[in-house]
Amino acid sequence: MAGDEGWASSCPALLENLSLLSPQQIELAKMLLKEGQKHLFDDWSGADVDVEKKKAFFYQVALLDSSYPGGLASYIQNAKKLLADSKAGKNPFDGFTPSVPSGEVLTFGDENFMKLEEAGVKEARHAIFVLVAGGLGERLGYKGIKLALPVETTTGKCFLQHYIESILALQEASAKLAQDELLAKIPLVIMTSDDTHARTIELLDSNSYFGMESSQVKLLKQEKVACLSDNDARLALDPNDKYKIQTKPHGHGDVHALLYSSGLLEQWKEAGRRWVLFFQDTNGLLFKAIPASLGVSATKGYNVNSLAVPRKAKEAIGGITKLTHADGRTMVINVEYNQLDPLLRATGHPDGDVNDPETGFSPCPGNINQLILELGPYIEELKKTGGAIAEFVNPKYTDSTKTAFKSSTRLECMMQDYPKTLPPSSKVGFTVMDTWLAYAPVKNNPEDAAKVPKGNPYHSATSGEMAIYRANSLILRKAGVTIAEPVKDVFNGQEVEVWPRVTWSPKWALIFKDVKEKVNNKCSITEKSTLVVNGRHVALNGLNLDGTLNINAVDGAEVKLSGVVLNKGWSLEHIDYKDNSFPEEIRIRGFKIEKVERFEVN
Numbered sequence: 001m002a003g004d005e006g007w008a009s010s011c012p013a014l015l016e017n018l019s020l021l022s023p024q025q026i027e028l029a030k031m032l033l034k035e036g037q038k039h040l041f042d043d044w045s046g047a048d049v050d051v052e053k054k055k056a057f058f059y060q061v062a063l064l065d066s067s068y069p070g071g072l073a074s075y076i077q078n079a080k081k082l083l084a085d086s087k088a089g090k091n092p093f094d095g096f097t098p099s100v101p102s103g104e105v106l107t108f109g110d111e112n113f114m115k116l117e118e119a120g121v122k123e124a125r126h127a128i129f130v131l132v133a134g135g136l137g138e139r140l141g142y143k144g145i146k147l148a149l150p151v152e153t154t155t156g157k158c159f160l161q162h163y164i165e166s167i168l169a170l171q172e173a174s175a176k177l178a179q180d181e182l183l184a185k186i187p188l189v190i191m192t193s194d195d196t197h198a199r200t201i202e203l204l205d206s207n208s209y210f211g212m213e214s215s216q217v218k219l220l221k222q223e224k225v226a227c228l229s230d231n232d233a234r235l236a237l238d239p240n241d242k243y244k245i246q247t248k249p250h251g252h253g254d255v256h257a258l259l260y261s262s263g264l265l266e267q268w269k270e271a272g273r274r275w276v277l278f279f280q281d282t283n284g285l286l287f288k289a290i291p292a293s294l295g296v297s298a299t300k301g302y303n304v305n306s307l308a309v310p311r312k313a314k315e316a317i318g319g320i321t322k323l324t325h326a327d328g329r330t331m332v333i334n335v336e337y338n339q340l341d342p343l344l345r346a347t348g349h350p351d352g353d354v355n356d357p358e359t360g361f362s363p364c365p366g367n368i369n370q371l372i373l374e375l376g377p378y379i380e381e382l383k384k385t386g387g388a389i390a391e392f393v394n395p396k397y398t399d400s401t402k403t404a405f406k407s408s409t410r411l412e413c414m415m416q417d418y419p420k421t422l423p424p425s426s427k428v429g430f431t432v433m434d435t436w437l438a439y440a441p442v443k444n445n446p447e448d449a450a451k452v453p454k455g456n457p458y459h460s461a462t463s464g465e466m467a468i469y470r471a472n473s474l475i476l477r478k479a480g481v482t483i484a485e486p487v488k489d490v491f492n493g494q495e496v497e498v499w500p501r502v503t504w505s506p507k508w509a510l511i512f513k514d515v516k517e518k519v520n521n522k523c524s525i526t527e528k529s530t531l532v533v534n535g536r537h538v539a540l541n542g543l544n545l546d547g548t549l550n551i552n553a554v555d556g557a558e559v560k561l562s563g564v565v566l567n568k569g570w571s572l573e574h575i576d577y578k579d580n581s582f583p584e585e586i587r588i589r590g591f592k593i594e595k596v597e598r599f600e601v602n
Ligand SMILES: O=c1ccn([C@@H]2O[C@H](COP(=O)(O)OP(=O)(O)O[C@H]3O[C@H](CO)[C@H](O)[C@H](O)[C@H]3O)[C@@H](O)[C@H]2O)c(=O)[nH]1
Pocket: 132, 133, 134, 135, 136, 191, 193, 249, 250, 251, 252, 279, 280, 281, 282, 316, 317, 318, 319, 334, 336, 337, 367, 368, 369, 414, 416, 441, 443
């Protein structure tokens, strides 16, 4: 042993192992002791035992250090502060009074909406899409990755395929509208985590990137953060491995730091890109809302535009709220669903998060976490913050003394908290659209979904699929097609409306104008019907459908469908989510499609 080892004298177990450490590891060890983490080494054995495990320990510490803005020391310091605030019961919105902000409220299909859609499609060639898909989906409990789940089971297309096909259709429509000879490829970034990374790559690889060029897709993997075992922010060790620090996900807010450190944003700015659109893993309706909301960003010049839908009180989506501080500062920001009720109660609304009796909705619009950021100002802001996002901690205490936790906790951050650090001059707005058009996530397992209070959305695989059929039916209806009324049915304990099972590929119709142009002459569709349109130039011209019709047309083919199509069609058969004889992605819906008879046009 050589050199000055006095710094380690308080920790004999570490002192004994110093000879194993590289100079960089010595620095990390010094940092850990300085930040009150001596306990990590207390049970270390002598220098000649567990050598590989000790190396792995420092490898992990180095990773935790390099993947957090400011390093592990900052993480521990931030944790100490946030844990002290939490213990003191400090309200994160102290001094702020909430009120209902005003934003753009759009009505599907009216003149304004259609203009915005066109503006949005035109802008799309300057866009970058960022999909945050590192979440495990604990509430859903599905054993695969959520991106691989079918959006609906009529076609069986999974979320990732649907997203990619939508981006490709936008890319093409945008180039066409802008009469751009050069077809600008729209980049897609996918944020993954250790829980989802390998399976996301496998899904892309085994499906040839669903038609996208592989160079268009960039994967950024987020790392987990260290767990904390007490109010002094002592890092928690794995109960089964004394050389391993327990880790948990840090939240979707990581996406900003990852994008910043990737260097991609600057490259894209130089290439003339203007918008970054963030979205989540399971919203099959989202791309129906994208063109118009991008149109809002472009025409209003918003630096930040969040998509929102009317929110039911206590629905598990944050409320977009205007916060006014006693000192005059204001900001329009998401208040997360678990914080909205206490904030309202603390500021003169004794009933907390309740519906407005007149509208039947919470007064604050619900954030669906689809954010559109203007690239230039986004880069400027990230240069200041390095992409660090305001964090929070949510320990579950054993009792009211708040001295011990039931299980280890960690700091978390959310991507929608990005505007919190923006200067007051930033243009922060939001766009509200109908839920039926814009939002149908798949988050809850059947058992929990069935317990959702009546009238609130289930956010399940069942409701997510039914929402696709409803939206497509309503859009066709608005375009003049006679669509039968839905019937009510109960699947996995959830009562839903069953509309005709109408689906189309994004290249058939991306915006309402496309639908209107392709549907003519009094078409009708009965409730038991299924319509699948897969092709570009397919016109429904006086079509009367009572059964199942599948249309597959290659890009160059012009197909015109008219007259009566009548057959036994496809029906929905009830199945139970506990019935293991069906694959999980089917039984979580509570039904399977019985394909009795169809008419197919190829
Ligand atoms: O560490 C993480 C955690 C989550 N995600 C991803 O982030 C997205 C959102 O995760 P959740 O579905 O778990 O999010 P929540 O339901 O908790 O809430 C979020 O989505 C809601 C709308 O769906 C509301 O907007 C809410 O305010 C917002 O925080 C998903 O695509 C998920 O894969 C990550 O990439 N990394």
